[in-house]
Amino acid sequence: MSSDFAQFQDAFFEEAAEHLAVVEEGLLQLEQHPEDLDLLNKIFRSAHSIKGASGMFGFNAVAQFTHKMETLLDLLRNGQAAVTSAIADLLLKSTDCLKTLIDAAKSRTPVDNETVQRLTVKLAAASDMNGKAESKVEKEASTSLSVPSPRTPHPLRCFHINWTPPEWLFQRGLDPLQVIKELGDLGTLSQIAVDASRLPDLPEIDPERCYLSWSMRLKTGKDQQVVEAVFEFVREDSVLTIEEVRGEGHNVSASPHASRLTLDGIENEPKPLGEILVESGVVSRAALDGALAQQKRVGEILIEQHAASPQQVEQALQKQRQQEAASQSKKADTASIRVDTAKIDKLINLVGELVITQSMLSDLGARFEMNQIHVLLERMAQLERNTREIQERVMSIRMLPIGTAFSRFPRLVRDLSAKAGKKIQLVLSGEETELDKTVIESIGDPLTHLVRNSADHGLETPEVRLDDNKPEVGTIRLNAFHEGGSICITVEDDGRGLDREKILAKAAKQGLIAEDEKLTDDQIWSMIFKPGFSTADKITDISGRGVGMDVVKRNIENLGGTISIKTEKGKGTRFTLKLPLTLAIIEGMTVRVGRETYIVPLLSILESLQPRPESVKTVIGKGELINVRNTYLPIVRLYEVFSLQPEYTDPTKGILLILETEGERVVVMVDEILGQQQVVIKSMEQNFRKVEGIAGATILGDGTVGFILDVRGLMEIACREASLVA
Numbered sequence: 092m093s094s095d096f097a098q099f100q101d102a103f104f105e106e107a108a109e110h111l112a113v114v115e116e117g118l119l120q121l122e123q124h125p126e127d128l129d130l131l132n133k134i135f136r137s138a139h140s141i142k143g144a145s146g147m148f149g150f151n152a153v154a155q156f157t158h159k160m161e162t163l164l165d166l167l168r169n170g171q172a173a174v175t176s177a178i179a180d181l182l183l184k185s186t187d188c189l190k191t192l193i194d195a196a197k198s199r200t201p202v203d204n205e206t207v208q209r210l211t212v213k214l215a216a217a218s219d220m221n222g223k224a225e226s227k228v229e230k231e232a233s234t235s236l237s238v239p240s241p242r243t244p245h246p247l248r249c250f251h252i253n254w255t256p257p258e259w260l261f262q263r264g265l266d267p268l269q270v271i272k273e274l275g276d277l278g279t280l281s282q283i284a285v286d287a288s289r290l291p292d293l294p295e296i297d298p299e300r301c302y303l304s305w306s307m308r309l310k311t312g313k314d315q316q317v318v319e320a321v322f323e324f325v326r327e328d329s330v331l332t333i334e335e336v337r338g339e340g341h342n343v344s345a346s347p348h349a350s351r352l353t354l355d356g357i358e359n360e361p362k363p364l365g366e367i368l369v370e371s372g373v374v375s376r377a378a379l380d381g382a383l384a385q386q387k388r389v390g391e392i393l394i395e396q397h398a399a400s401p402q403q404v405e406q407a408l409q410k411q412r413q414q415e416a417a418s419q420s421k422k423a424d425t426a427s428i429r430v431d432t433a434k435i436d437k438l439i440n441l442v443g444e445l446v447i448t449q450s451m452l453s454d455l456g457a458r459f460e461m462n463q464i465h466v467l468l469e470r471m472a473q474l475e476r477n478t479r480e481i482q483e484r485v486m487s488i489r490m491l492p493i494g495t496a497f498s499r500f501p502r503l504v505r506d507l508s509a510k511a512g513k514k515i516q517l518v519l520s521g522e523e524t525e526l527d528k529t530v531i532e533s534i535g536d537p538l539t540h541l542v543r544n545s546a547d548h549g550l551e552t553p554e555v556r557l558d559d560n561k562p563e564v565g566t567i568r569l570n571a572f573h574e575g576g577s578i579c580i581t582v583e584d585d586g587r588g589l590d591r592e593k594i595l596a597k598a599a600k601q602g603l604i605a606e607d608e609k610l611t612d613d614q615i616w617s618m619i620f621k622p623g624f625s626t627a628d629k630i631t632d633i634s635g636r637g638v639g640m641d642v643v644k645r646n647i648e649n650l651g652g653t654i655s656i657k658t659e660k661g662k663g664t665r666f667t668l669k670l671p672l673t674l675a676i677i678e679g680m681t682v683r684v685g686r687e688t689y690i691v692p693l694l695s696i697l698e699s700l701q702p703r704p705e706s707v708k709t710v711i712g713k714g715e716l717i718n719v720r721n722t723y724l725p726i727v728r729l730y731e732v733f734s735l736q737p738e739y740t741d742p743t744k745g746i747l748l749i750l751e752t753e754g755e756r757v758v759v760m761v762d763e764i765l766g767q768q769q770v771v772i773k774s775m776e777q778n779f780r781k782v783e784g785i786a787g788a789t790i791l792g793d794g795t796v797g798f799i800l801d802v803r804g805l806m807e808i809a810c811r812e813a814s815l816v817a
Contacts, residue, residue, distance in 0.1 A: 103144050104197050110137040112498055115186050118179055119501045125174035135164045143323060147269045150196045159214040160185050166218060181217060185210050247312055249336040255304040257328035262299050265325060273321045278311025428528055430488050438484045445477045486673055493571045494522030496531045500542055507546040514553050514564040515546055521571035526578050527673035533650055537643040541582040541666050549586035549664055578672055583665040589658040594618050616656040620644040648752055651694055675772060681765040685735040688797045690770050695802045697749045707742050717758055725809040726758045732784055732808055738762040752802040757809050784808055
């Protein structure tokens with residue numbers, strides 16, 4: 092596959108994902124507003140776009156399945172069938188299946204044909220009702236592998252079609268033969284003729300332009316509007332005429348000598364000579380197969396020559412398939428992002444200003460005198476402003492509305508509501524809040540766990556809510572907003588709230604705390620983040636196994652964020668996630684150890700101090716500890732970890748930083764705190780190798796390299812040193 096064609100395919104998959112999102116979101120809204128014709132038309136247009144584009148690229152399974160969905164949607168928007176919960180559920184399941192088909196086309200992997208076939212039959216059954224009683228539509232749509240009811244056949248009509256596509260057709264990655272194949276799916280094509288009169292002389296032919304025209308006849312039971320819709324994606328600049336040939340609807344047949352295209356669903360050219368000889372009994376099928384097998388595969392030749400065993404050839408083929416799958420997976424993981432042109436325009440303008448400033452500085456440098464020092468400082472300040480603005484603009488290109496991450500939850504809540512037997516409404520706010528693309532991609536799973544937790548553990552059944560004088564419909568709220576240099580996301584429900592006594596009893600039973608241990612509310616609530624901890628009375632397919640919440644906390648902290656809980660029994664619970672706007676830049680505290688400079692992530696720092704001599708202890712099995720308000724914390728001396736020559740070896744003369752991650756704390760000893768600044772993270776593994784205790788590196792203002800500390804790694808070092816002391 093050429094790189095240009097692969098690029099067109101990538102664009103198709105991106106647009107297909109967007110159209111799928113429109114279809115799913117629209118179906119969820121349609122279930123609440125079944126009379127909204129504009130919404131139905133919007134869903135239909137997106138489905139039709141997927142069908143047309145997938146047909147152009149030869150993804151026939153996608154095109155055929157979407158066509159079945161499109162048929163049902165067409166009935167709905169024409170008022171021939173009504174939108175019911177069963178129909179909406181069928182279309183949503185079909186949308187899921189369509190996602191699977193598109194993913195399979197992207198990764199070139201097989202799909203579950205049984206599921207596709209089952210949904211295809213259901214869609215056909217629902218469509219074949221053609222506006223009959225709603226109860227019958229629901230019954231047919233909910234029956235697995237139901238047989239479509241017979242329909243009165245439409246009278247066949249014959250259309251004569253002349254199509255001259257635009258010259259740019261190939262440049263956009265479109266295939267005219269796919270258009271002809273889609274026409275063949277509507278009925279029987281015949282008398283297909285290719286007109287090459289537009290072809291220029293050979294030296295003037297541009298291989299990226301289309302010079303051909305087609306004329307053909309189509310016998311179909313469809314209306315002319317359906318035939319015209321096939322050309323929707325290639326209509327721009329095309330010359331197209333579709334005329335109905337009266338009186339030939341039932342008698343249209345191709346001349347026995349007519350030229351025909353070799354396409355699935357369209358009559359082929361005369362059969363190959365070998366097939367004719369077999370059918371006429373001149374030669375046997377075995378003889379023909381033997382003749383065709385003269386060009387053997389490499390593996391077969393190697394086996395015949397005893398150069399390799401069949402098992403070795405099979406193993407090599409399996410390895411080759413794995414490599415091809417890995418290659419396709421790698422291509423599928425290639426990320427892209429759509430950027431508002433206004434952002435690009437502003438960035439280009441800033442680059443222009445930067446070029447002007449650089450030119451002014453170069454001119455000043457060529458004739459610089461000491462009395463011009465104030466001019467130099469002024470232009471350096473201007474350069475700094477331009478550089479800072481460009482940095483902000485470049486970072487804004489990666490910023491996307493968090494609504495892209497929220498869009499999955501209406502469907503999720505709908506499914507959870509049905510599974511749990513609860514009535515749940517989802518309220519979204521702050522969808523326009525922008526966040527780095529990589530952060531958005533990383534918070535999807537944690538948010539999903541929190542929403543599932545609220546639906547299963549938080550919200551009560553309608554009966555219980557009514558008994559507690561609450562509305563029977565429970566509410567889950569997702570909200571996003573900026574706070575300082577971070578973004579906050581809250582997941583809130585109006586359910587039963589966390590049960591303090593139940594959590595304490597479960598924690599004591601699992602040995603996480605002593606039975607008489609006194610804990611604050613925050614310490615008790617944090618218990619639900621322990622691995623394997625769950626207060627569910629029974630395991631369901633939604634939750635209850637004690638996995639999920641610990642993953643949420645770990646993932647959020649891996650992003651450099653924090654999670655907190657506020658709850659009130661009988662009124663609900665709110666989880667608050669606080670995340671950095673971007674993972675490419677962090678706020679850090681610059682510290683010095685000897686002559687080396689390190690950066691400590693600001694979110695990990697709780698406080699700094701200079702201890703008194705009596706606060707520092709060495710305990711067998713625990714290592715070196717410091718007493719901070721009656722809590723002993725391990726000390727890590729950075730100069731020992733990285734083999735440096737420090738300025739101070741006495742903790743009472745140096746600076747101790749108390750760091751926290753994943754609920755655990757460690758104290759790091761440094762010589763001096765230099766200040767706070769934003770730093771751009773550079774990967775250590777990509778540029779050097781993994782170093783224990785180091786999360787990354789950055790270039791400091793003086794051009795030297797500063798290392799960013801890995802707080803989790805430092806804790807592991809502290810534990811290892813403690814075991815050595817023992």
